[in-house]
C-alpha cells in the first residue's frame with residue numbers, strides 16, 4: 001500500500017517559496033490527480049514569521065525553528081528555497097540522512113556540493129531534484145538527465161543570467177555605458193543591491209557547473225569554471241561589435257574534447273544571425289549540441305516566482321509519484337572520475353581587441369609585430385575616430401584563431417608599448 005498523503009516541508013517563503021505554496025494550495029486537485037494522493041504542506045521555515053507573505057498560510061504551519069520542519073515525521077519531501085550555502089547545505093544533508101527526498105532551486109549549493117549530495121542521496125535511496133537551479137522554468141536539467149542520455153553531448157552555449165542579459169541588451173540598444181545601465185537596472189528591480197554575483201559571472205558559473213556535470217557525467221565544480229564578468233564592456237565595444245556584425249553576450253560555454261571538459265563564462269562576440277545573439281532582456285536560452293539530436297534550443301524566462309515555481313512543483317510531483325507508488329527512485333547519476341578540466345589557457349578562439357593608441361605613423365607595425373611574434377594573426381584592423389586634442393586613435397582588431405595563453409602574453413606586451421595608451425578591451429569571439 002502506498003501513502004495517502006505526501007507531506008511537503010518548505011524551507012524559505014520568499015519569491016519562489018511563496019509561489020510554490022500558492023500552487024500547492026490552488027492546484028491541489030490537479031496535483032493529487034497527477035500523484036495519486038494528496039500533496040500537502042506540513043511546515044514552512046522562515047526567518048521572520050511576522051513578515052507579510054504573498055500567499056496566506058494556515059496558522060501553525062510557519063515557523064522559525066528548523067527542527068519543526070526538518071524533524072517532522074509527516075514531511076516526505078524537503079523543498080529548499082532559502083538560497084545561499086549556509087544553512088541550506090546543512091539542512092539538505094541532514095534531511096537526506098533522515099531519508100527525506102529533496103527538491104532545491106539552489107544553484108550555489110548544487111554547484112559546490114552537488115556530487116556529494118547526490119552520492120549521499122543514492123546511499124539513502126532518496127531523490128534530489130533541482131530543475132529550478134538553472135534557468136528557472138526552462139527545462140534543462142531533466143533533458144540532460146533523461147531525454148538526452150543516449151547522446152554524447154558536444155557542447156553547451158547558454159545565456160543563463162537574466163540580469164546581465166538585460167544590462168547588455170540595454171547597452172546595445174541605447175549606446176549606454178555599464179555603470180549607468182546597472183544603476184537603472186537596480187532601480188527597476190532587475191539587478192540586486194549587491195550585483196556582484198551577477199555582473200562578475202559567478203551566478204552563471206554556478207549554473208554552468210551544474211549543467212556541465214550532468215552533460216559530461218563528471219564532477220565540474222564551481223571552481224572549475226573560468227569566469228569573467230561584464231564590467232569592462234563599454235558603449236564603444238557595442239558600437240564596434242555591431243558594425244562588425246556581432247552582438248555581445250555573457251556566454252556560459254562548456255565542451256568536452258577527448259577526456260577533458262572546459263567550462264567558462266565570459267562576454268563574447270556572437271554573430272548577429274545566431275540564435276543566441278537574438279535572446280534579449282531578462283530571457284535565458286541554452287543551446288545544447290548533442291551527437292544524435294544535433295542542436296537544441298531551450299529558451300524562456302530564467303527567473304521569476306511563477307516560472308521557478310513551475311520547475312519546483314514538477315520536481316515535487318516527480319518525487320511524490322514515486323513515494324505514493326512506493327516505487328524505487330531512479331538511482332542518481334554515476335559520475336566519471338577519468339575526465340579532467342581543460343584550463344582556459346588552452347582555449348583557441350578568435351579575439352576582438354580594442355586599443356587606444358597614439359596617433360602617429362608606425363603604430364600598426366609595432367602592434368602587428370607583437371601579435372605576429374606570438375603567432376596571433378590579424379584578420380582585420382580598423383582605425384577608428386581620432387581624438388585630435390589627445391592625439392590618440394582607436395584601433396579595433398579581429399584575429400584569426402589564436403591561443404588564449406598567447407593572447408594573455410600579447411595583452412601585457414601591448415600594454416608595455418609606448419604607442420599603446422590603453423588596451424581597452426579584449427573579447428573572445430564565439431562561432432559554433
Ligand SMILES: NC(=O)c1ccc[n+]([C@@H]2O[C@H](COP(=O)([O-])OP(=O)(O)OC[C@H]3O[C@@H](n4cnc5c(N)ncnc54)[C@H](OP(=O)(O)O)[C@@H]3O)[C@@H](O)[C@H]2O)c1
Pocket residue numbers: 011012013014015016017045046047048049051080081082083084086087105106107132133135136302303304305308
Ligand atoms: N527568484 C528567482 O527568480 C529564482 C529563480 C531560480 C532560482 N532561484 C533560487 O531559489 C532560491 C530562493 O530564491 P528566492 O528568490 O525565493 O529568495 P528570497 O525571496 O530571498 O527568499 C528566501 C526565503 O528564505 C528564508 N530564509 C533565508 N535564510 C533563512 C534562514 N537562515 N533560516 C530560515 N529561513 C531563511 C527567508 O525568510 P524571510 O522571508 O523570513 O526573510 C525567505 O522566506 C534561491 O536558491 C535562488 O537562487 C530563484
